[in-house]
Amino acid sequence: MSSNYQPSMLDLMAGPAPVLEPLADRLVRHRLTAGAWVDVLPGWLQGSDEVFETLLGIDWRADRRQMWDNVVDVPRLLRWFGGEEQLPHPALTEAKAALSAHYADELGEEFVTAGMCLYRDGRDSVAWHGDTLGRSARHDTMVAILSLGSPRQLSLRPRAGGHDTLRFPLGHGDLIVMGGSCQRTWEHAILKTAKPVGPRISVQFRPFNVA
DNA sequence: GGAATCCACGGTGG
DNA sequence: TCCACCGTGGATTC
Numbered sequence: 001m002s003s004n005y006q007p008s009m010l011d012l013m014a015g016p017a018p019v020l021e022p023l024a025d026r027l028v029r030h031r032l033t034a035g036a037w038v039d040v041l042p043g044w045l046q047g048s049d050e051v052f053e054t055l056l057g058i059d060w061r062a063d064r065r066q067m068w069d070n071v072v073d074v075p076r077l078l079r080w081f082g083g084e085e086q087l088p089h090p091a092l093t094e095a096k097a098a099l100s101a102h103y104a105d106e107l108g109e110e111f112v113t114a115g116m117c118l119y120r121d122g123r124d125s126v127a128w129h130g131d132t133l134g135r136s137a138r139h140d141t142m143v144a145i146l147s148l149g150s151p152r153q154l155s156l157r158p159r160a161g162g163h164d165t166l167r168f169p170l171g172h173g174d175l176i177v178m179g180g181s182c183q184r185t186w187e188h189a190i191l192k193t194a195k196p197v198g199p200r201i202s203v204q205f206r207p208f209n210v211a
Numbered sequence: 212g213g214a215a216t217c218c219a220c221g222g223t224g225g
Numbered sequence: 226t227c228c229a230c231c232g233t234g235g236a237t238t239c
Contacts, residue, residue: 067232068220075232127231165216194214216238223230 018047018091023102027175032166033158035140036182040168044175045091045146052148052172054089055201060118075192076117076124083112092146096205099144099177106179107142111205119152119200122193130159130183131206142179144205148172150198156188170202 027041045051060077087093092114100110117126131143145154147170154176157165168176178188190202 065231066222068222072232125232127233129230191215214239217236219235220233221231225227225229 016047018045018051020045020098034185035180036186037180039177041175043173045173048148048173051089051091058088076119079116081114099205109207111207113206115204117202122197125192126190128187128189130187140181141183144177146203147174149200152190152200155191156186159185159187
């Protein structure tokens with residue numbers, strides 16, 4: 001797809017341009033075990049239909065992985081934007097700046113990169129993982145996720161075991177931020193579901209460069 | 212009976 | 226060098 005965005009029928013019906021609610025107003029922190037926490041703000045990005053439509057049209061990459069005997073499709077489409085790259089919609093640039101400002105003290109650095117995943121339907125997923133980037137990342141980090149499109153559940157569970165899996169429903173325009181020790185002591189997943197679900201895009205802002 | 216969860220498999224890259 | 230990581234499908238549990 002080209003990057004020249006043309007308004008579609010959906011946009012014309014979509015209503016107002018995208019607007020970010022101030023983060024301080026309704027952001028709620030859920031404290032987990034071992035110094036992990038999750039901040040949630042449902043409906044952070046209002047009027048996000050336009051952003052969702054734009055993102056559907058970017059140049060998604062299908063990845064493949066060696067898995068035992070055969071090579072298998074990664075069950076989602078991917079795209080990654082480094083810090084120097086222009087994000088495909090100004091609302092995302094705004095979102096990144098707002099997150100950097102809000103978390104400046106706690107994070108001590110800015111959000112830099114934006115990784116995106118397109119989950120086409122309920123068969124698309126991500127397996128349990130923490131964004132640890134291997135053993136080299138031993139300090140705590142933060143990942144801010146803007147969810148667009150069809151609702152999916154983000155499942156969270158402690159890495160140490162103990163089967164209390166938490167579920168956060170992520171809807172259109174919702175923000176969820178994982179911080180503290182979350183990426184080291186907890187793991188998260190978007191599990192496959194047999195329920196009929198439409199496409200969902202997640203935009204993950206991170207404060208460091210992943211090569 | 213259907214859906215959610217668990218588990219084992221091994222090549223790869225950090 | 227070594228070890229954590231990841232997707233699938235079959236088994237098991239709920």
